[in-house]
Amino acid sequence: MSVKIITDSTAYLSKEYVEKEDITVVPLHYMFDGVEYIEGFKGEFEQYFDKLQKSKSFPTTSQPSAGEFKEAYLKAFEKYDEIIVIVLSSKLSGTYNSAIAAKELLEDRKITIIDSLATVAALKFLIEDAVELAKNGKNSDEIASYIEEKKSKLKVLALPDTLEYLKRGGRISPLQANIGNLINIKPIIQLKDGELTVLEKVRGKNNALNRVVELVEEAHRATICQILCYEDAIKFKELLQTKYPNLNIDIDEIGPVIGSHLGPKAMGICWY
Incomplete structure (x- = not known):
């Protein structure tokens, strides 16, 4: 039983790790000085923060749409049997709600969505653990049980x-x-x-x-x-x-x- 791991961009994983472990990252967006950007990967942020220091304006952020998650799910099911989605805290962003809405559009598929109640490296810890558990043959229920317990320790x-x-x-x-x-x-x-x-x-x-x-x-x-x-x-x-x-x-x-x-x-x- 193969399990796909999906997360969002605020885990700030490296592009190399994402590609190596076949993780799908559904990115958040931000609007800065009238231009919309997709949040990238670790190692790509210096130019943004240089600009932020020099600018008097402030960016706005937005969660991925349900459509973006649905597209990620459909692509994952071409290769995997089950999906685990672990996203940043629902109290910081509507990303979790978008992931849930997309799941409801595919109600007969095996998708487990976890509100990490975390972000940045704490979210990354959970993703890395989920990846290792999936590689060791654990199914989505077993992985979800572990992650739900682990997140309370972060x-x-x-x-x-x-x-x-x-x-x-x-x-x-x-x-x-x-x-x-x-x-x-x-x-x-x-x-x-x-x-x-x-x-x-x-x-x-x-x-x-x-x-x-x-x-x-x-x-x-x-x-x-x-x-x-x-x-x-x-x-x-x-x-x-x-x-x-x-x-x-x-x-x-x-x-x-x-x-x-x-x-x-x-x-x-x-x-x-």
Whole structure:
């Protein structure tokens, strides 16, 4: 029984990995300065964030349509018996609803859709596990059971470098952003139960990074996510390794759909 894995672009997988494992990525879209773009793959985001830093406008994002998911399902069934769809949190995007709507158009087919309640590297963890389970002969029910249990163990923290992009995206008021930037406030944002909320507010970037390290507990695997600040991510990795010397920590990228609200120089960590 062969199982196809489908996800969306906010897992920020590499194109090489997607092609190697025959994963289908149904991308989200974003509109910037009047032009619509399809979100790409890891390694393709630098030009976008350079433009975002220089622009006074702010992008809008949109989920894939049900039609795009339906097309992906039909193509998958040409080769596979079952489909597992794992997408970003339904509390961050309507992507999950589009995937469900497409399934209802093909009601007699074996399609399992999972709301990951996650995104970025946390979503990537789930995709990688699903791929390995499928390669080991597990069916879609067995994979879904594993993923549903695993997703509750995922932790995500993010640290914007500035409040400017949270302001532009309407997440905080201009007054809050101006005061926060003036006194160098760094919010530590958590993804909890699929929603982004401010966990703590810390003064100064170094203090905020040290606090994030304190908050990372019982890590078995971790990925640092960054936007145009790879050198800072390396330093952050070194800080984490003082606490977890044997932990293998990857460094990854965040793309336009999620990264626009955090802004260039933002970092985060996903772990379990």
